Amino acid sequence: MFEQMNEQFKTAMKPMTDLATLNMNTVQELAEKSNALYSSLLSESMSYFEKASQQKDLMALAETQKAYAESVQETMSEAAKSSYAVLTEAQQKAGEMMKGMSEDMTTKFTAAAKG
Incomplete structure (x- = not known):
């Protein structure tokens, strides 16, 4: 009995x-992606300061x-696009999960009402 309840709870x-x-x-x-962005910006900044110090x-x-400035702008733009793509994909998957959950609940309620 406990085993059956446990399985129903898991389901x-x-x-x-x-x-x-x-979500995780x-x-x-x-x-x-944030860590990669930070590393990239740090690297670009160090490179800039090195080049700037050599200018006569x-x-x-x-x-x-x-x-x-153009490099930083491009890096930030690409990071924003990439993050937006990740969030959009997660939103679509979550929507599909919620739709599946809703359809499953409707099916179960309909079956319970008939039975």
Whole structure:
């Protein structure tokens, strides 16, 4: 009897555990992307300071600064697009899970009402 109740509880909780797993995986992926972004920006900054310190005139320094600013802008833009893609995919999967859960509950309620 206890075994049967335990199995029913596991079955009932599966959609919630699947959703929690999706959330955990999404947060982990976003954290990894954030870490990669931070590392990339740090590397770009170090490279910029090294190049800037070697410039002899103001125009060369301005060009170095312009290139750095464009690089940072591109890096941030790519990071935002990548994070948005991760969130969009997670949202779609969560929507599918919720739809499946809703359909499953409707089927069970309908069966219970008929039986």
